[in-house]
Amino acid sequence: MWGVVLRQRQEGEEALHTIFREAFRRRRGLSGPGHDCARVNPPTGAPLLVSTDQLVLGVHAEEDVSPGQLARKLLRRTLSDLAAAGAQPWAVTWTIAAPREKGQAWMKRLARAFLEEAENFGCSVIGGDISNSPAVVLTCTALGKEGRRRNPGRGGAKAGDWLCVTGRLGGAVQSGRHLKPEPRLTEGRALVQRYRAKAMMDLSDGLARDLPRLLEASEVGAQIELDALPLSRGLKHNHEGWQAAVGEGEDYELLVALRPGQAKRALQDPLLKRIGFHIIGEITAERGLRWLLDAKEYTLPLVGWGHDWNGS
Structure with a gap:
């Protein structure tokens, strides 16, 4: 019985990994999902800005929202941090932790919506992780290219501004x-x-x-x-x-x-x-x-x- 359960889990996880690998190959010729580390070419001549955000179902979104809505909110709220830095989105990684009861169909809808949204914003999904969890917890790390003028951050305001x-x-x-x-x-x-x-x-x-x-x-x-x-x-x-x-x-x-x-x-x-x-x-x-x-x-x-x- 344990072997059957283990095989079902592996097959479900592999199905998601396949979606990620195929999406990565469409966008870049280097190594991304499916390896222990992504190997990518960072943009030349520009510092990378990095931000991480988290989405917990029941805290940041209502329990009845669709997996597509969750994926879109996760990516967009993370990219909003890059917007605040004046950065151009370049690549993202993300993690999925969800109860087994959500099922493979729910997980695939989540993954495909995230990949589609990332493509809409011009950034590659270069890696991530998947796990079972009592609750739905998603994280996203976004990497963006800094422009000619550097990220102002929050610390440069002066009296009179x-x-x-x-x-x-x-x-x-x-x-x-x-x-x-x-x-x-x-x-x-x-x-x-x-x-x-x-x-x-x-x-x-x-x-x-x-x-x-x-x-x-x-x-x-x-x-x-x-x-x-x-x-x-x-x-x-x-x-x-x-x-x-x-x-x-x-x-x-x-x-x-x-x-x-x-x-x-x-x-x-x-x-x-x-x-x-x-x-x-x-x-x-x-x-x-x-x-x-x-x-x-x-x-x-x-x-x-x-x-x-x-x-x-």
Whole structure:
């Protein structure tokens, strides 16, 4: 009996490995999935930027979402980190851990959706791992090519810089946008290469949680005009609307600090105007984050989305 179970597991895993190997051969002539290590030619003359992200079913996505939706969200949220660095996606690795009850058909749909999405974004899947697990846990590591101007990171903002965001904030979970976030890759490269971004990050946990991370890295403070926040459709400029915009998370828009002159130029860029580009505040020398309404400080209790390991 054990031999039968073992053979079934091996056959199921080998079927997935075959999908990965065939996809790799279509894209590059070097060695990737199917070997202990991938052998690839990194892009010449450009540093590689690397980011890893994780997706846990029941935490980052609802239990009833399809394997295709899981695959797309995993890849897109990882590539969003490359967008925040102004990088061009080049290659990814990923891991799948899932209960046996999911079955081979579910696993194959997951794998094919991930490979298709990777091809859509122009990056090769060069390796990964597969395992049984009590829960569905997926990870992705993305490698991207840095442009002529280096990744600004989060630590370069200075007093007097303007804070800007792409797109609109809030309502991502309710609308379902969180299952197919749009990594702002082209916009991120433009903000670094054309407008010399001083500091930049993507908004995954909400402005109220993410902005303080940029401020801490840059050792500065900020003031945000609540009326300047670009709210998603259905949200109003009131207390509840602002709470949703800064606290819900899953927006995957870009938050960037620019010199005022560069910010004014960026506002006129057709690429950025197409998705929306908004000045929402200013970097201050005084540490801390202040929300302003009609030039007066305003209290917002929500702190954004985050994991919690506090026991009861």
